Amino acid sequence: GQSEHQPREYTLTMWRLLILSALSGLILGDLPTAPFLDINPRLAANAMRIINLHRKVNSLKDKLHEAEKIDPSGFLHELEARVDHVEGSHCEERQFQCGGNEQECVSDILVCDGHKDCHNGHDEEPTVCDTSPVKAGNVFSGTSHWTDCRVRTDHPSRITITATTRRKFFPTRIWVRAHFESFLEHDGKQETSDFNARGYYNFANRHLVLKPDEHDHDHDHDHLPVVCDFNRGDSKRAECHRVLESSLHECANLFVHLEHD
Amino acid sequence: ASGSLSNDTIPTSKMLRLFVLLGFAVSCCLASERQFCCSAEDRHIVEKQWEVLWGDTESSKLKIGFGSLLLQRLAKEVPDVTALFKKVNIEHPESGEFAAHSLRILNALDMIINLLDDPEALDAALDHLADQHHDREGVKKAHFRTFGQILHASLPRVLDDYNAMSWRSCFKGILLKISSKLQG
Numbered sequence: 001g002q003s004e005h006q007p008r009e010y011t012l013t014m015w016r017l018l019i020l021s022a023l024s025g026l027i028l029g030d031l032p033t034a035p036f037l038d039i040n041p042r043l044a045a046n047a048m049r050i051i052n053l054h055r056k057v058n059s060l061k062d063k064l065h066e067a068e069k070i071d072p073s074g075f076l077h078e079l080e081a082r083v084d085h086v087e088g089s090h091c092e093e094r095q096f097q098c099g100g101n102e103q104e105c106v107s108d109i110l111v112c113d114g115h116k117d118c119h120n121g122h123d124e125e126p127t128v129c130d131t132s133p134v135k136a137g138n139v140f141s142g143t144s145h146w147t148d149c150r151v152r153t154d155h156p157s158r159i160t161i162t163a164t165t166r167r168k169f170f171p172t173r174i175w176v177r178a179h180f181e182s183f184l185e186h187d188g189k190q191e192t193s194d195f196n197a198r199g200y201y202n203f204a205n206r207h208l209v210l211k212p213d214e215h216d217h218d219h220d221h222d223h224l225p226v227v228c229d230f231n232r233g234d235s236k237r238a239e240c241h242r243v244l245e246s247s248l249h250e251c252a253n254l255f256v257h258l259e260h261d
Numbered sequence: 262a263s264g265s266l267s268n269d270t271i272p273t274s275k276m277l278r279l280f281v282l283l284g285f286a287v288s289c290c291l292a293s294e295r296q297f298c299c300s301a302e303d304r305h306i307v308e309k310q311w312e313v314l315w316g317d318t319e320s321s322k323l324k325i326g327f328g329s330l331l332l333q334r335l336a337k338e339v340p341d342v343t344a345l346f347k348k349v350n351i352e353h354p355e356s357g358e359f360a361a362h363s364l365r366i367l368n369a370l371d372m373i374i375n376l377l378d379d380p381e382a383l384d385a386a387l388d389h390l391a392d393q394h395h396d397r398e399g400v401k402k403a404h405f406r407t408f409g410q411i412l413h414a415s416l417p418r419v420l421d422d423y424n425a426m427s428w429r430s431c432f433k434g435i436l437l438k439i440s441s442k443l444q445g
Binding site: 146148149150151153251 | 300301302304305378379380
């Protein structure tokens with residue numbers, strides 16, 4: 001809405017500056033009776049320059065807003081994360097790659113437990129132990145695309161993190177509660193299929209597991225667990241799958257993005 | 262042998278196996294949850310196994326041959342059927358009219374299988390087929406039951422991989438829907 005204000009603001013500024021220069025002309029001039037005939041030309045020229053500068057500042061503001069949209073460092077992080085994924089970590093399953101020049105593997109249960117297990121201390125670094133992916137209140141949304149298990153057309157889904165706990169004596173996992181919603185269309189009517197889920201977040205592989213809560217299990221619906229990987233180099237996006245609990249067979253994929261309220 | 266009922270099994274075991282299969286198909290279709298009867302995986306299996314037939318440019322020959330075989334078997338099992346296909350010259354199975362009709366029926370089968378992934382479109386297509394059969398005087402529900410049996414007996418003869426469970430659970434519902442607007 002800035003561009004709509006601009007012409008008005010611009011004329012206002014112009015008038016202000018003209019009056020200012022007129023007043024200064026009044027103060028400085030010898031003839032107080034005819035102020036507008038006697039504007040100091042240098043002041044008037046300066047006023048024009050200031051008006052120009054004002055316009056440039058406004059266009060710079062717009063450029064800053066544009067620049068926010070493309071974040072080179074975030075883009076590089078994403079590329080790095082994607083390449084890392086293709087390269088593989090050279091560690092066994094359930095192990096964490098310390099990285100750097102050392103290239104050593106430690107068990108994922110030692111990551112972010114408050115004790116340095118890697119020689120370079122990478123397993124306790126703030127970037128690794130960042131809890132922001134599963135902050136309570138986070139809402140992730142995306143489109144579910146089913147490949148197996150259910151005959152469903154693509155539909156939107158939403159994951160809301162409702163509560164988290166981190167035990168002082170076992171800080172290497174965050175225990176998570178969440179609410180999962182799917183917005184389905186059935187015979188032309190919109191209906192919501194939702195369930196409460198609980199699970200955990202693993203720092204080592206940035207992996208979130210959410211299973212339907214057995215305490216409020218409704219027996220009419222057999223809800224499938226959700227697993228998410230924050231593998232895009234940030235805490236805003238995750239690649240998720242609906243899976244069968246026993247075999248971890250992937251039934252649907254959904255790429256979710258953090259919603260901003 | 263993959264689920265095919267070969268000729269050298271003893272009749273009692275064959276009967277028992279059929280009975281169990283049919284019983285399973287019925288019970289699965291009566292299940293409250295729709296997802297177990299002709300599940301997503303069942304549909305994938307049917308599509309994959311059906312696709313094997315159309316690897317060649319001469320697929321129309323195969324379709325015509327298979328289609329006319331199915332219809333002739335139906336006419337042999339249920340003699341009244343011959344009269345129903347009089348218009349398409351069933352007395353001369355080698356004729357152009359009957360070849361074209363066989364291809365029509367096989368193409369409808371192909372369409373149904375290719376729509377398995379889209380339940381709403383499948384329902385619409387089956388509804389249309391039901392209307393078309395409703396307009397034919399003398400077509401009965403029993404004919405479709407027999408056609409289903411012939412189909413399940415013939416498919417394993419042309420398909421090396423044939424999952425009888427999946428095909429049965431899907432085609433039970435399909436044939437029921439096509440014959441839903443008929444009497445008897």
